[in-house]
Amino acid sequence: MNVLIIGNGGREHALAYFISKSPLCSNIYAIPGNPGIFSIAQGTGIKNVNYPEITKFCIQKNIDLVVIGPEKPLSDGLSDLLREQGINVFGPSQKAARIESSKAFAKEFMKKYNIPTADYAVFNKNQFAEAIDYINSQKHPLVLKADGLAAGKGVIISNSAEESIEIMKNMFEGLFGSAGETIVIEQFLKGDEASILAITDGNNYITLAPSQDHKKIYDGDKGPNTGGMGAYAPTELINQTLLNKIKTKIIAPTLDGLKNEGTPFIGCLYVGLMICNGEPFVVEFNARFGDPETQAVLNVLEGDLLKLLYSASVGKLDTSVIINIADSYACCVVIASEGYPGHYKTGFPIKGLELTEKDDIIIFHSGTSFIENQIYTSGGRVLCICAKADTLKKAIEKAYSAVEKIFFENMYYRKDIGKKGLNYTSQ
Numbered sequence: 175m176n177v178l179i180i181g182n183g184g185r186e187h188a189l190a191y192f193i194s195k196s197p198l199c200s201n202i203y204a205i206p207g208n209p210g211i212f213s214i215a216q217g218t219g220i221k222n223v224n225y226p227e228i229t230k231f232c233i234q235k236n237i238d239l240v241v242i243g244p245e246k247p248l249s250d251g252l253s254d255l256l257r258e259q260g261i262n263v264f265g266p267s268q269k270a271a272r273i274e275s276s277k278a279f280a281k282e283f284m285k286k287y288n289i290p291t292a293d294y295a296v297f298n299k300n301q302f303a304e305a306i307d308y309i310n311s312q313k314h315p316l317v318l319k320a321d322g323l324a325a326g327k328g329v330i331i332s333n334s335a336e337e338s339i340e341i342m343k344n345m346f347e348g349l350f351g352s353a354g355e356t357i358v359i360e361q362f363l364k365g366d367e368a369s370i371l372a373i374t375d376g377n378n379y380i381t382l383a384p385s386q387d388h389k390k391i392y393d394g395d396k397g398p399n400t401g402g403m404g405a406y407a408p409t410e411l412i413n414q415t416l417l418n419k420i421k422t423k424i425i426a427p428t429l430d431g432l433k434n435e436g437t438p439f440i441g442c443l444y445v446g447l448m449i450c451n452g453e454p455f456v457v458e459f460n461a462r463f464g465d466p467e468t469q470a471v472l473n474v475l476e477g478d479l480l481k482l483l484y485s486a487s488v489g490k491l492d493t494s495v496i497i498n499i500a501d502s503y504a505c506c507v508v509i510a511s512e513g514y515p516g517h518y519k520t521g522f523p524i525k526g527l528e529l530t531e532k533d534d535i536i537i538f539h540s541g542t543s544f545i546e547n548q549i550y551t552s553g554g555r556v557l558c559i560c561a562k563a564d565t566l567k568k569a570i571e572k573a574y575s576a577v578e579k580i581f582f583e584n585m586y587y588r589k590d591i592g593k594k595g596l597n598y599t600s601q
């Protein structure tokens with residue numbers, strides 16, 4: 175099979191890496207790709223994500239499957255464009271992707287289909303006075319969220335009515351650009367977070383290993399939110415009883431609801447959860463694989479990923495191709511540029527990459543560039559170092575011993591990735 179991967183992050187590097195292990199895989203291409211992805215996949219010459227060019231390329235190269243990594247092309251409708259040309263796509267339609275691209279839509283949807291989530295209200299720029307009344311009537315903390323896509327950063331937790339009003343004002347005045355023209359204000363949920371990825375053909379689904387991301391920039395889950403600073407899988411926070419609840423109260427009604435709305439979801443449904451006193455609540459949906467959860471989750475998945483994604487894309491999900499969803503533990507540590515998620519400098523040479531390449535350690539690239547035989551930093555999240563072992567403790571130790579071999583100027587990483595997982599496991 176010929177496969178095209180859309181995206182240039184660690185998630186897409188992991189997808190390319192594990193898809194390439196399939197005996198069915200003949201050629202992998204990537205747009206726009208990154209230096210890590212291009213150690214596995216071929217470039218295309220299509221520099222920008224130019225949708226008509228991508229469609230043309232798929233026809234020319236007989237692409238059997240397009241896997242779309244990021245949210246932006248999904249919310250732009252790339253899946254629809256490709257399907258109109260008869261090209262198989264793993265990724266939801268623009269309409270189904272609204273579950274991620276509009277938080278207001280996702281909340282209304284959950285209300286309609288009785289899916290557990292925090293109480294909320296939605297306001298736009300013209301409803302400032304109503305929003306103030308609402309804020310004053312609620313107990314704090316509250317969570318204020320920009321409706322549109324904001325790279326995981328459009329969410330602010332507020333501890334008082336004054337603070338909430340100030341944040342709302344900033345959001346309406348363009349703090350997150352047009353994404354914040356409408357906002358969701360919701361109750362703060364206290365509990366433990368986890369992520370579940372469900373691979374679905376629109377009717378049936380399979381859940382992959384439950385994982386935990388580390389969204390805050392600093393150790394101990396302090397500081398502002400980022401795209402994700404590390405992940406581990408599986409997390410024993412999600413035991414079988416809880417997983418069954420998540421399936422019956424959340425995943426099944428969500429997929430049925432989307433089908434009922436005339437927008438069946440084909441792809442990876444990411445369910446961001448808060449577990450409060452043993453009950454699961456949805457914090458967010460994403461219409462795609464999570465980053466960095468995917469790097470951890472695919473690391474512990476045994477089976478033919480390409481067959482799985484292809485079967486979902488043609489509406490005939492074949493779960494028999496998966497031998498085991500979590501036979502071991504994976505810990506993935508993101509190395510970022512100092513200053514991220516705010517301002518940071520790039521263009522520094524990365525040393526030590528070759529020292530870490532071993533069977534059970536994989537380095538996924540995100541913000542890197544390749545110039546004259548040297549890899550340089552080029553983004554906020556630069557690398558994701560993933561280690562696998564038979565216990566979580568060993569996976570953490572291995573990941574950090576690999577991290578210590580890497581060096582670039584202004585390098586920053588959290589020192590406690592996976593640590594909270596040790597609270598739930600004896601391993």
Ligand code: AMP
Pocket residue numbers: 292317319326327329360361362363364367389399446448457458
């Ligand atoms: P979101 O983009 O909606 O996932 O929000 C980003 C992060 O903000 C989540 O991963 C949580 O850590 C936090 N968060 C979002 N909504 C809530 C909530 N209702 N209660 C507590 N924390 C939340």
Ligand code: GLY
Pocket residue numbers: 326387401402460463464465466467
């Ligand atoms: N790790 C969170 C996300 O992918 O949105």
